[in-house]
Each structure stands twice: as structure tokens, then as C-alpha cells.
Amino acid sequence: MKIFQKVGLAVLVLALTAGATSVRAQETNQVEQLQKQLSQMQENFERVQREQAAQISALTQKLGEMARQQSAEAEKKKLETQLAAELATTMTNEPPSALAKTWTPAAPITVARAGSAYMNMSFDTMMVAGGSTASDPSAQLQLGDHDPQKNGFSLRNAEIALDGAVDPYFKGFANIVLKLDKNNGTEIELEEAYAQSTSLPANLQVKAGQFFAAFGRQNAQHPHTWSFVDAPIILNRAFGPDGLRNVGAQGSWLLPLPFYTEFFLGVFDGQGSTTFGFRNVGDADALGVNRFHGRATIDRGLRGPQDLVFTPRLASSFELTDQQTLVAGVSAAFGPNDTGANTGTQIYGADLYWKWKAANAGEGFPFVSWQTEALYEVYEAGADATAATPLPAETLRDWGVYSQVLWGFKPRWVVGLRGEYANGNHGAFDASDEFRGERTRLSPVLTFYPSEFSKIRLQYNYDQGEHFGSQHSIWLQLEFLLGAHGAHKF
Amino acid sequence: MKNKILSILASLFFAASAQAKLNVVATTSDLAAIAKEIGGDKITLTTLAKPTEDPHFVDAKPSFILKLNHADVVIEGGAELEIGWLPALLDQSRNEKIVAGAPGHISCAKGLPLLDVPATLDRSRGDIHAAGNPHFAISPVNGRIIAQTITDGLAQNDPANAETYRANLKTFTTALAAKMAEWQQALAPFKGRSLVAYHDSWPYFARDFGLKIELFLEPKPGIPPTPSHLAEVILKMKEENAHVIIVDVYLNRRTADTVAREAGATVVPVTQFPGGLKGTEGGYLELEDYLVKALAAALAEKK
Incomplete structure (x- = not known):
């Protein structure tokens, strides 16, 4: 100086x-x-x-820093040796005192405060009141498992959702659904329970357990995020009342492209009603014979990997403008079915989702979204000579489309309209098959969200079907959610 | 020979790491603005939420998955600010570097004393935040701490440029301190004055400048205004001589205008995000400048 x-x-x-x-x-x-x-x-x-x-x-x-580093290193060494020595001696279990110190019986117990519990918990209930011109709406109109089941009140979805980090390698998710049957008895269903990897290399991700297949848009969504009270007709026809979900595993790969593109490949056991068009023996008739599309089924069992259900999917997304996003995808599902020894099912789908949201959106409003899915199913039905009217071996082809527009015109209010059409080729058993035949449905809907945690929805269905003529239904739905509100996917 | 190879390898490694800038993704533009001051030209910066939109309700767009997939570092507000959209994106990003708890995950709420931490969790009181009020970054006092948090985070993820980040922090905090004196002086005449906000997102700003922002057009957080509540607010405004209503750009301006007419007050559009209003695009300091000027002007209108 x-x-x-x-x-x-x-x-x-x-x-x-x-x-x-x-x-x-x-x-x-x-x-x-x-x-x-x-x-x-x-x-x-x-x-x-x-x-x-x-x-x-x-x-x-x-x-100073160097000196500090050196001393820190020396300190760490010292601590290490000290710890090693301590660990070498026999461990004694000391009672944990932290809890006793911080909690007194007078203090309120808060469960699941964000970041303070090992998992997030929520409980989501959806109930419906309303009626239809059909005496039993569940017979032909409302085929979805979460759809309103009868005239009057139904409660088809009270869902316990759990999620959290398992360890540094997995996240875990579970959805346990309680629902009331027609006699208001309680049914329970393990809707989903799966682990998802968090740290695989090469942009890969694996999940395993019981979960919804990545097919199209709505199949993997829980009713809580649906925009209508019921599931689209064609999804019910192709995937059954529950949607396509089963125990299995799925790998997905985020492609190294300048825009979002993801490839999914699911492999499922494929047995049971949740893989509806596959190794599903169907429902028992009056004589106790299991039938599907009218045919007596055989439980094929799993002979090898070829009897599993495979579901590939490719999805891409583009930012059209700063305020418009487009997601498009193609999906398929392949597997055997139980109406014959060598019969199989193939389902193909295409989906499109577009959304506009205002640049200065408050609470996510206003927005306009448009969602469309088209599906095509090929079901190789086996012959059944024992049926009341003998059924031949034939290929059943079904197709259908739904398209829905939603407009969040002001905070908390959404108005929407859905149009649907489904049809198929002629089959020998069609007259008694609620999952086949020509059908059109038009559904305007109005949803009011008092908060993020509740909603009230009013929906009208105009239903026109080959089997039942014209029917009208009106449904009022209430949803309420307790606990953690998980982040929504797009 | 061995040493020579090692040194060549080391120099290659350093050359490679010197070329590749740290890829930083910030959830909101206020955090991005501070990160830009600290990171300068050593980082590439991407912001997810638009400065004009409600940070609680951002769509988890698939393009964000890709941005997060490429990121070395993600900077979030935390304290449930992004709870409705970020966790789903992080799950899908397959990027181990930025998952919660990883060094590449910088949570700005960490180390900040948060206000309004609820004693009990009860949603009948509205959409409360369990960790406390997450709109903290607009306070210059907190801005300084956030700058430190971001500096530490960037330095940890990019030790080669740690010195630059620290030097940039010094420059930024010096400028911030100088500006802070200016701002405090500008708002000093209005100490203790009562203002009305649409949503309770300004407690930290009020604290910093000795203002009182305790009247809200919303009866409870996230619950839209009702006529009876607004009537109460108008009476209280007269009682407390409050004649400035601040409204974030993404909230309903019309309600505020109605109340302003009834109460003889002025509506001041505000934002907590650089770029949210014209004239705030410059950065964090420019945003605060804008707010202080706008508020001082509105408060000075009537005494």
C-alpha cells in the first residue's frame, strides 16, 4: 500500500x-x-x-477461502475418524426426544403439511344427482364405471390418492376408489398403484404396477380432471367401463428433438375386465356361463409373451403461438381375446388437443380448449355353437369419435359442448349388445368451480341409439377434494 | 508422461465446460431477472411462466418438459407458488440434476422468513399456503437474499464461474442498496398509509416500505369479491383514508374500478413480474422503480 x-x-x-x-x-x-x-x-x-x-x-x-477449505478438510477428517470410532462401538438405541419436545397434546395436529410428510394425501368425492328418460340409465346409456348409475343419486367415485418419493430412484402413486353400487353397498377398487423411475439415463422412464395405459388423452385421466360427468362412448366400447388399465409395466422415451415428442410402450398382463377387449371372460349369463359379445368365453391363460397386451403410443406437442398449444398423438393396443383359442384384438387411436389461454390469465381463465379422439377396434370373435342362436366366427369392427370444446369464459366458469358418434360393422349378436350399434350423443355442460377444491357441474345428454331410440338425461354433479391438490398434467 | 496426459485431459475438460454455458430455467420472470444479474453471459436463461399470467395457474405444457429436460439448474419460488404445475413437469423431465433436493434445484423461499404462515391448515379460510405467503420476491429486502441464494446455487453448479457470479452479486446488491435508499425516500412521505390490494400478494413489499396493505377485495385468498365484502372494504377505506387500490395485471380490473368509483379512489395496475406491465421489461430494478413511482404518484394525489 x-x-x-x-x-x-x-x-x-x-x-x-x-x-x-x-x-x-x-x-x-x-x-x-x-x-x-x-x-x-x-x-x-x-x-x-x-x-x-x-x-x-x-x-x-x-x-482466506483456501485456509478455510484446508481447515474444513481437516475438520472433516477429524469428524470422520471420530464417527468411525463411534460407529465401531456398540450402538445404543436412545429414545427419540425430538417429537416429545415439539409436540404437546394441546397443539393442533396438522397432517400432510406440504414438505413435512413423506407423502401427499387427498380424498376426492364425486356424486351425481339427476335422471334420464331411460328407466335404467346404466343398462345402455351410461356404460362408464364412474358414470351416473341410476336415476336419483349415485356416488361412483370417492378416491383416496397418495403420492410421494419412494427413495432417490422411484416415485410412488396410488389411487384407491370407493364407490356405491346400485344398492348403495360399498365397492372398493385398486384403481392404480405404481412406481415410476426418476433417475434412468438416456431420457428413459419406467413405471410398473397397476395403472392406466397411455392410450389417447382421456383414458389415463382420472374422473376428477374430466370435463364431463361421463366417459365418451367410444372409450367405453373399446376399453370397457373402467378404461384400459391393468397390471404391467411401461417404458417411455423423451426423444431428442427440438419439440416435445414422447414414445410410450406399455406391456400388460391383459387378464380381466380392465383389459376389456382382451383376455376378459366377460359377464356370467343366467346359466352361469361367461360371455363376451354373446360368445361363451374360455379362460386362455397366459401361454407366453405373445398373450400379453402391448400398447405403443407416440405424442408430440407444438407451441403454435405464445398462447396456443397443440398436442397430437397416435396410439394402439394389441393382444389376444377370450372368445377363441387364437383370436386377437387390435385397437388404434388418434388424438388431438388444442388450447388457447389468454396472456394475462387470472386463475387460468379465460381459455378455450378443443379435444378430439377417434378410435378403431378390430375384434376377432370366435364361433360359439352352444349359444341360443349359434354365433359364427366373425370380425367385429367398431369405430367412433368424440369432439369437445370448452370455454372458460370467466374465472371459475366453464361452458362446453361434446358431440359423439360411434358405429360398427354388422355382427350376429348386435341386437343384444349394448357395446355395439350406431349411436350419437350431444352433451352441453356448465361447470362452476367455487374454488380449486370443489366443483358443481350440470350436464344434459341427448342420446340417440339404434337399440334405444332417443333418450334425454340431465345430471348434476358435485365434487369436493380434501388434502393435497396434486399438480395437473397438460 | 502421465501428468502430461492428465493435464491435457484437464484442459480439454475445462475448455469444454467453459464453452457450455450453464442452462438455467426459471419458473417466473422475477426470479429470471435476478438470475440474469448474477449469471450474466455465463448462463443461458429460460423463463416458463409468462410475466402477465397468474403464477399459481400456469399450464404444465409439454414444451416445458423439454426445457426442463435440458436444464442444468431450475430456479423456483417454492413455498407452494408453483405447486399446481411444476411437480408434474419435474416428474416428466427425467432430469436428475433438477429434482427437488438436488443441487440443480434452487428454491428461493429457502432461507427466507415467510409471512402469514398459518397456525392450522384450514381451507375454509380460503386457498391458504401452508408454508407462508409465496409472493416474496417483490420485496427488495428479499430480492437481496434471493440474489444470494441464486449466487450460491449457480456457484455450486458451475464452480468455474463462481467468482464471476460473486462479483455480479456484489454489483447487483450495491446497485440494489443505492436504489433502495432512493425508493425508501420516495415512499417515506407515505409511511403508515393504507392501500387496498385485490389479492394478498403484497405483504413483503408493504413491510419494506412501511405501507399498510391489509384491505383486500377478495374476502378470502382465492375467493372472488362479493358485494357485501366490497361494501365493508369501502367503509374501511373511508375510515382509514385509503384511496389507492393496486391490482395485479391478471386480476379483474373491473371490480377494482367499481370500488374505486364508490370510494373515490385510484386504481393502480401493478405487477410483480418484469415484463408484466409496459415499462417493467428492463429487469428487477426497473420493475421496483416503476412500482415505487406509480405508487408514490397515486399516493400523492390526495393526502
Whole structure:
């Protein structure tokens, strides 16, 4: 520091002498010039001083840091040896005292405060009141398992949802659904229970357990996120009342592309009613014979990997503008079915979702969204000579589409309209098959969200079917959610 | 020979790491603005939420999955600010570097003393936040702490540029301190004055500048205004001589205008996000500048 000051002073003196010589030369603006030079010199001097000071402080800091690092390292070593020694001696179990200290019986118990529990818990109940011109709406109109089941009141979805990190490698999810049957007895269903990997390389992700197949848009969504009271007709026809879900595993890969593209491949056991068009023996008739599409079924069992259900899917997303997003996907499902020894089922689907949301959206409103799915199913039905009217081996082809537009016109209010059409080729058993035949449905809906945790929904269905003519239904739904509200996927 | 190879490898490694900038994704533009001050040209920065939209209700768009998949670091507000959309994105991002708890996951609420932490969790009192009020970044006092948090996070993820980040922090905090004195001076004449807000997202700002923002158009957080509640607010405004109503850009301006007419008050559009209003695009300091000026002007209208 001292040296720099001396140098600075010397420079200053030099400058002054230089200034002095110029005094003799020009007398007129000598003072001005001198002052200018002086201030320049002063500035230079100060700058040098500042720079040096900064350098010195940086060096001091670095030195300090190095010293600290060294001492920290020494400290860590010491601690390590100490710990090693302690661990080597027999461990004694001391009663944990932390709980006793922080909690007193008088203090309120808060369960599942964010970040304070190992898992998030929620309980979501949806009930419906309403009626239909059909005496038993569940017979032909409302085929979904979460749909309103009867005229009057039904409660088909009281769902306990659990999720959390299992460990650094997995996240765990479970949905346990309680629901009331037609006699208001309680049914229970393990809707989903699966683990999902969090740390696989190469943009891979694996999930395993019981879960909804990644097929199209709505199949994997829980009723809580649906925009209508009931499930689309074609989804019920292709996947049955429960949607396509089963025990199995799924791998997915996020492709290294400049836009979002993900490839999914699911492999499922494929047995039972939740893989509806596959190894599903169907429902028992009056004589106790299991039938599906009218055919007596055989329980094929699993002979090898070829009897599993495979579900590939490819989905992409594009930001059309700052406020518009598009997601498009194609899906398929392949597997054997139980109406013959060598019969199989193939289902193909295409889906499209578009959403506009205002740039200054408050609470997510206003928005407009459009969702469309089209499905095509090929079901190789086996012959059944024992049926009341013998049924031949035939290929049943079903197709259908639904398209829905929703408009969140002001915070908490959404109005929507869904149009649906489903049909298929002619089959020998069609007359008594509620899952086949031509059908059209039009459903306007109005939803009011008192808060994020509740909703009230009013929906009207105009239903026109080959089997039942024209029917009208009106449903009023109430949903309420307790506990953690999980993040929604797009 | 061995040493030579090692040194070549080391220099190659450092060359590679020097070229690749740290890829930082911020959830909201206020955090992004602070990250930009700290990271400078050593980072590439992406913001997820638009500055004009409600940060609680951002769509978890698939394109965000991709952005997070590529990220080295994610900067979030935390304290449930992004609870409705970020966790689903992180789950799908398959990026171990940025999952909660990883070094690449910088949560700005950490280390901040949060206000309004509820003693009991009871949603009949509205959409409360279990961890406390998450609208903390608008307070310059908190801004300084957030800058420190972000600096520590960036330095940990990119030790090669740690010195630069620390130097940038110093520059930023110096500028912030100077500005803070200016802002406090500008708002000093209005100390203790009562303002009305649409939503309770300004307690930290009020604390910093000695303002009183305790009247809200919403009867409870997240519950829209009702006529009876608004009538109460108008009476209280007269009682407390409150004549400024602040409304975030994504909230209903019409309600505020109605109340303003009845109470003889002025509506001041505000934002907590750089870019949320015209004139706030510059960055964090510019945003605070804008707010202080707008509030001082509105408060000075009537005494």
C-alpha cells in the first residue's frame, strides 16, 4: 500500500513540475490547464488505488477461502475418524426426544403439511344427482364405471390418492376408489398403484404396477380432471367401463428433438375386465356361463409373451403461438381375446388437443380448449355353437369419435359442448349388445368451480341409439377434494 | 508422461465446460431477472411462466418438459407458488440434476422468513399456503437474499464461474442498496398509509416500505369479491383514508374500478413480474422503480 502511495505522490510531483514549466510558456490559461492536469492525475491515482485495493481484497479473500477449505478438510477428517470410532462401538438405541419436545397434546395436529410428510394425501368425492328418460340409465346409456348409475343419486367415485418419493430412484402413486353400487353397498377398487423411475439415463422412464395405459388423452385421466360427468362412448366400447388399465409395466422415451415428442410402450398382463377387449371372460349369463359379445368365453391363460397386451403410443406437442398449444398423438393396443383359442384384438387411436389461454390469465381463465379422439377396434370373435342362436366366427369392427370444446369464459366458469358418434360393422349378436350399434350423443355442460377444491357441474345428454331410440338425461354433479391438490398434467 | 496426459485431459475438460454455458430455467420472470444479474453471459436463461399470467395457474405444457429436460439448474419460488404445475413437469423431465433436493434445484423461499404462515391448515379460510405467503420476491429486502441464494446455487453448479457470479452479486446488491435508499425516500412521505390490494400478494413489499396493505377485495385468498365484502372494504377505506387500490395485471380490473368509483379512489395496475406491465421489461430494478413511482404518484394525489 505504502509503495503505491509513494509512486502516486512521485507522479503527482512530476505532474506539478510539468505543470510549472508550462506556466512560463503560456500565461493565459495556465491555471485552467494546471487544474485539468491535476484532476486527471488525481483520477488516475485514485483509479490505480481502487484497482490495487480490489486486487488485494480478492487475494485476501482467496487466501482466506483456501485456509478455510484446508481447515474444513481437516475438520472433516477429524469428524470422520471420530464417527468411525463411534460407529465401531456398540450402538445404543436412545429414545427419540425430538417429537416429545415439539409436540404437546394441546397443539393442533396438522397432517400432510406440504414438505413435512413423506407423502401427499387427498380424498376426492364425486356424486351425481339427476335422471334420464331411460328407466335404467346404466343398462345402455351410461356404460362408464364412474358414470351416473341410476336415476336419483349415485356416488361412483370417492378416491383416496397418495403420492410421494419412494427413495432417490422411484416415485410412488396410488389411487384407491370407493364407490356405491346400485344398492348403495360399498365397492372398493385398486384403481392404480405404481412406481415410476426418476433417475434412468438416456431420457428413459419406467413405471410398473397397476395403472392406466397411455392410450389417447382421456383414458389415463382420472374422473376428477374430466370435463364431463361421463366417459365418451367410444372409450367405453373399446376399453370397457373402467378404461384400459391393468397390471404391467411401461417404458417411455423423451426423444431428442427440438419439440416435445414422447414414445410410450406399455406391456400388460391383459387378464380381466380392465383389459376389456382382451383376455376378459366377460359377464356370467343366467346359466352361469361367461360371455363376451354373446360368445361363451374360455379362460386362455397366459401361454407366453405373445398373450400379453402391448400398447405403443407416440405424442408430440407444438407451441403454435405464445398462447396456443397443440398436442397430437397416435396410439394402439394389441393382444389376444377370450372368445377363441387364437383370436386377437387390435385397437388404434388418434388424438388431438388444442388450447388457447389468454396472456394475462387470472386463475387460468379465460381459455378455450378443443379435444378430439377417434378410435378403431378390430375384434376377432370366435364361433360359439352352444349359444341360443349359434354365433359364427366373425370380425367385429367398431369405430367412433368424440369432439369437445370448452370455454372458460370467466374465472371459475366453464361452458362446453361434446358431440359423439360411434358405429360398427354388422355382427350376429348386435341386437343384444349394448357395446355395439350406431349411436350419437350431444352433451352441453356448465361447470362452476367455487374454488380449486370443489366443483358443481350440470350436464344434459341427448342420446340417440339404434337399440334405444332417443333418450334425454340431465345430471348434476358435485365434487369436493380434501388434502393435497396434486399438480395437473397438460 | 502421465501428468502430461492428465493435464491435457484437464484442459480439454475445462475448455469444454467453459464453452457450455450453464442452462438455467426459471419458473417466473422475477426470479429470471435476478438470475440474469448474477449469471450474466455465463448462463443461458429460460423463463416458463409468462410475466402477465397468474403464477399459481400456469399450464404444465409439454414444451416445458423439454426445457426442463435440458436444464442444468431450475430456479423456483417454492413455498407452494408453483405447486399446481411444476411437480408434474419435474416428474416428466427425467432430469436428475433438477429434482427437488438436488443441487440443480434452487428454491428461493429457502432461507427466507415467510409471512402469514398459518397456525392450522384450514381451507375454509380460503386457498391458504401452508408454508407462508409465496409472493416474496417483490420485496427488495428479499430480492437481496434471493440474489444470494441464486449466487450460491449457480456457484455450486458451475464452480468455474463462481467468482464471476460473486462479483455480479456484489454489483447487483450495491446497485440494489443505492436504489433502495432512493425508493425508501420516495415512499417515506407515505409511511403508515393504507392501500387496498385485490389479492394478498403484497405483504413483503408493504413491510419494506412501511405501507399498510391489509384491505383486500377478495374476502378470502382465492375467493372472488362479493358485494357485501366490497361494501365493508369501502367503509374501511373511508375510515382509514385509503384511496389507492393496486391490482395485479391478471386480476379483474373491473371490480377494482367499481370500488374505486364508490370510494373515490385510484386504481393502480401493478405487477410483480418484469415484463408484466409496459415499462417493467428492463429487469428487477426497473420493475421496483416503476412500482415505487406509480405508487408514490397515486399516493400523492390526495393526502
